[in-house]
Amino acid sequence: MSEYLLLLLGAALVNNVVLVKFLGLCPFMGVSKKMDGALGMGMATTFVLTLTTAATWLLEHWLLAPLGIQYLRILAFILVIAAVVQFTEMVIRKSSPALYQVLGIYLPLITTNCAVLGLAILNVQEKHAFVESLLYGFGSALGFTLVLLLFTGLRERLALAQMSDMLAGAPIGFITAGLLSLAFMGFAGLA
């Protein structure tokens, strides 16, 4: 039990996808202007990541490995990820039109969120079992959501702060992201 907890915590904090592995930076910079959009994006990514880690594990161990066609891994994974994202988009559009409006263009972009493919491939590389894969994906998604929310909070305050035109907007966002990343490196001491 405790090792599962460690895996979850390690994926969320110590090996944070965004700030330590530098995956999924597009939504991190793109959807971090407003809190509700960020929360929605975090939820959607969590949903997609958990589903795709499960789907890609099944694909890897039931189809690719038995047939010996692991060289098709990226192709097959992208196919599954794209299908899952499409499915999520339909579900969200049906169940929550408001959230659909907020997420806008970023929802289909989860397909190209490299964190999703990256985690699926990392799961294969680290030879995780099914439950471990699920937890790893879920933990990473939680870490992604946490960092996205933290960063959005910072940016909402930065939008009101006075600073020179040279820094306002994206530049100060990048600097903040760098500092946040440095702070998250501190979690390496936990491991």
Add this chain to the structure above:
Amino acid sequence: MIVPILSLTVLGVVLGLILGLAARYFKVEGNPLVDELEALLPGSQCGQCGYPGCTGAAQALADGTAPLTLCPPGGRAVVAALAAKLGVEVDLSGVQDAVPSIADVREELCIGCTRCYKVCPTDAILGAAKHIHAVFKEACTACGSCVDVCPTEAILLRQVPPTLQSWSWVKPGSQPLAANEGALAA
């Protein structure tokens, strides 16, 4: 050889089937008026009305937040069709059939101030300080924002010159005859 091809095909077919079923099951009933209005619009997604594509424009029309005359490429015919669909009277005198146009830089007047290329919403203007600017005609939507900022009136909206690919014989009895001939003469 056959195994990877077959397995990927099967995977694609199965996923496609699931998505097709999901599309039917999770179908969202939109406002039917929006769909009907969108069918009347040209569907070229040019963005000259300021909405993201014709779907956005149809949505705004249905909400009543946009004037019926919002579509420059549609001209009179679209305004009349929209008015008939929405059951409102509209004054057609101010609407003219716009011919497709693009921004054009008059090189003898351009001073290379870069103001136009800063305001261009589609990045259709190429330029650098103190160099004569040029317009990418594929990207220009003729929104006219560059015309307003030019300090030397070097930018004008001009109709798209016909090329060998775009020119065609005018249909007998069709309206924009004069426009076409004008373009040819120029």
